[in-house]
Amino acid sequence: MAHDTSDALHRRGLLFILSSPSGAGKTTISRMLLTADDEIRLSVSATTRPRRPGEVEGVDYHFVSDEAFDAMVEKDDFYEWAEVFGNRYGTPKGYIRKRLKEGDDFLFDIDWQGTQQLYQKDQQDVVSVFILPPTLDELRRRLESRATDSEDVIDRRMDRARGEISHWAEYDYVVVNDDVDECFVKVREILHAERMKRTRQTGLIPFVRGLMD
Numbered sequence: 001m002a003h004d005t006s007d008a009l010h011r012r013g014l015l016f017i018l019s020s021p022s023g024a025g026k027t028t029i030s031r032m033l034l035t036a037d038d039e040i041r042l043s044v045s046a047t048t049r050p051r052r053p054g055e056v057e058g059v060d061y062h063f064v065s066d067e068a069f070d071a072m073v074e075k076d077d078f079y080e081w082a083e084v085f086g087n088r089y090g091t092p093k094g095y096i097r098k099r100l101k102e103g104d105d106f107l108f109d110i111d112w113q114g115t116q117q118l119y120q121k122d123q124q125d126v127v128s129v130f131i132l133p134p135t136l137d138e139l140r141r142r143l144e145s146r147a148t149d150s151e152d153v154i155d156r157r158m159d160r161a162r163g164e165i166s167h168w169a170e171y172d173y174v175v176v177n178d179d180v181d182e183c184f185v186k187v188r189e190i191l192h193a194e195r196m197k198r199t200r201q202t203g204l205i206p207f208v209r210g211l212m213d
């Protein structure tokens with residue numbers, strides 16, 4: 001892990017949230033970030049939504065039945081959960097808390113409801129980024145080009161887009177995803193800068209003490 005290398009000080013891990021209206025590109029940006037940066041790992045959510053072609057169990061989501069989701073809620077297995085488009089999505093507690101202390105960062109592809117819940121639980125470690133589409137016409141075009149949803153579902157996602165966009169001001173950062181490579185660079189810069197925040201660098205006090213001795 002890079003935070004163990006000699007030139008990096010120990011730091012707290014981040015809960016790095018990417019949200020956007022459906023189709024604006026958060027899955028694309030998430031995958032680019034996970035490929036480019038080996039200090040961050042995806043928090044894999046559980047969902048009752050059916051698997052899309054190309055999605056892999058345990059990698060993109062844990063695909064579970066309604067009954068299994070109910071059981072997880074009952075056992076208090078979720079950090080947070082929410083209903084989106086008639087399906088339920090939740091962040092399993094799993095090993096996240098422990099790994100954060102050790103300095104691992106987690107990427108969350110969750111909606112505004114989940115973001116609010118994570119802020120309530122762990123304000124100092126959360127960094128949130130909202131991704132906007134350049135226009136609503138382009139948003140529809142992207143949903144259609146993804147070719148994973150019926151026209152009906154796309155209409156419903158477009159109906160919800162305005163509601164989701166209305167939460168933009170609850171986020172720390174807002175990035176417009178016009179050119180995907182430019183958007184990715186901006187998101188990566190946010191992550192890099194947030195890692196350097198003084199309060200997150202728990203190794204600073206012994207380091208500075210050592211400098212002064």
Ligand SMILES: Nc1nc2c(ncn2[C@@H]2O[C@H](COP(=O)(O)OP(=O)(O)O)[C@@H](O)[C@H]2O)c(=O)[nH]1
Pocket residue numbers: 019020021022023027045046049080081082084089090091109110111113114115
């Ligand atoms: N609160 C919450 N939202 C989630 C979670 N996992 C996914 N979501 C959100 O659920 C919404 C629908 O996700 P999905 O069905 O994969 O469609 P997408 O919008 O095309 O990514 C998106 O806004 C996701 O960010 C989770 O664990 N908790």
Ligand SMILES: Nc1ncnc2c1ncn2[C@@H]1O[C@H](COP(=O)(O)OP(=O)(O)O)[C@@H](O)[C@H]1O
Pocket residue numbers: 020021022023024025026027028029142143145146177178179180181
């Ligand atoms: N900047 C962009 N320009 C053009 N197409 C894009 C851009 N970003 C993402 N896409 C495409 O738009 C579609 C929706 O993106 P996706 O990442 O699945 O969105 P989300 O996860 O927000 O629902 C995908 O087919 C993706 O390849």
